[in-house]
Amino acid sequence: MLGAGGTMGFAMAQNLLAAGFRVQAWNRTFEKAEPLAAAGAELAESPAAAVDRADTILTAVSDVNAVIATMDGGGALSAAEDGALWLQMSTIGEDGTARCAELARGHGLGFVDAPVLGTKQPAEQGELVVLASGADGLQESAEPIFGAVGKKTLWVGEAGAGTRLKLVANTWILAVLEGGAEAIALAEGLGVDPSLLFEAIQDGPLDMGYLRAKSRAMIERDFAPSFSLRLAAKDAGLVEESAGRRGMELPLLSAVRRQLDNGVEEHGDEDMSATFLASAPRATAGRA
Numbered sequence: 001m002l003g004a005g006g007t008m009g010f011a012m013a014q015n016l017l018a019a020g021f022r023v024q025a026w027n028r029t030f031e032k033a034e035p036l037a038a039a040g041a042e043l044a045e046s047p048a049a050a051v052d053r054a055d056t057i058l059t060a061v062s063d064v065n066a067v068i069a070t071m072d073g074g075g076a077l078s079a080a081e082d083g084a085l086w087l088q089m090s091t092i093g094e095d096g097t098a099r100c101a102e103l104a105r106g107h108g109l110g111f112v113d114a115p116v117l118g119t120k121q122p123a124e125q126g127e128l129v130v131l132a133s134g135a136d137g138l139q140e141s142a143e144p145i146f147g148a149v150g151k152k153t154l155w156v157g158e159a160g161a162g163t164r165l166k167l168v169a170n171t172w173i174l175a176v177l178e179g180g181a182e183a184i185a186l187a188e189g190l191g192v193d194p195s196l197l198f199e200a201i202q203d204g205p206l207d208m209g210y211l212r213a214k215s216r217a218m219i220e221r222d223f224a225p226s227f228s229l230r231l232a233a234k235d236a237g238l239v240e241e242s243a244g245r246r247g248m249e250l251p252l253l254s255a256v257r258r259q260l261d262n263g264v265e266e267h268g269d270e271d272m273s274a275t276f277l278a279s280a281p282r283a284t285a286g287r288a
Contacts, residue, residue: 007225008116009060010036011123012089012149017041019148026050028066047076055081056145057109060089063234064096072103082108085141089130091115091170091231093238094245097163110138113159115166116150119227127151131169133162167242170235171253176208177232177272178256180215185279194219214273218280223270230268232275233260 010032013025017039025041026049027033037043044050047070051057057076059067067090071077080086086109088100097113104111112134122128128150132142139155146153156165187194194215201207217223236257243250260275267274 007120008089008123009058011120012058012060012128013041014039014124015126015149016145019144021145021148024050024052024054026070028061028070047071048074048079051076051079051081051084053081054084056085056087056141058087058089058145062090062231064090064092064099066090067092067096067100068103071100077103077107077109080107080109083110085110085112085138087112087114087142087145089114089116091166091235091238092163093167094160094163094242097160101159110135110141111159112138112142113162114142114146115162117166117169118150121226123149130154131156131162131165133157133165134159164242167239171239171250173210174232174236174239174256174260175252176211177214178259178275180211181218181273181276182279184215184218184276185281189281217271217273218276223267223274225269225271227272228269229260229272229274230264232272233257233264233268236260 009027013023013036016023017036023036023041024044025033025036026044026047030043030045033041033043057080059070061067061070067088069075086100086104088097088111092100101111101113112132114130114132114134116128116130118128126149130146130150130153132139132146132153132155134142135158143153154165156162183197184194187197198212198215236253239253240250240257243253259278260272263275263278267277
């Protein structure tokens, strides 16, 4: 099995090793993959080397350009065995997924489009939600792998359906993120203790663990990355692309995307909760 990925891919590889899978791992920055060797992974210096004798290829990288660079043009596809299974678990949008599916067909690979819900901690704990889509005959081979990296797998149709569901889920996630950022910013601007918001909604239908987690990061100014602001902005752009293709306007999502984009230059590698800094009162935005 080839594992190609960053933070999420690293955690997936660890969980696959713990479940007893043989993992041949590759990362664009070789040093980042080295800790996997201690857990039993075989490290490869190239994607092509990593697919040697592999029956399954798993990609979990930042965007479609990284996926294509890993797989095509002398990459993993040049050495993949006919009939191998490709689990594409990055969030790359509809066009990116279609490109990968075409590449898989051209090289005789089974292709499963399987983006995930979850960030760094759920990935490390094997608690991702896998949004899988692909031919029915591929499910049996893919399920043990998905079971090792996630707590739940939804099979939602032919390849591409998983990506469309991920776009829908991301629209909700990003709306909650930005809504929380503006609520906390307003509380600080009005001189209201933000913790009172959570006392007010506690145990009611408006209470959300995700909202609490991201808002706590904003209040404490702790933006250690669980999922980067840069990637969140990329994901918002993918949603907007798909909506635009269908002549749909999503004014809230478009406003969120602009806000995320505004923070990328200065805070792109911090957690996406750092979008809060664009709304925070000037007197408190830099507070430790």
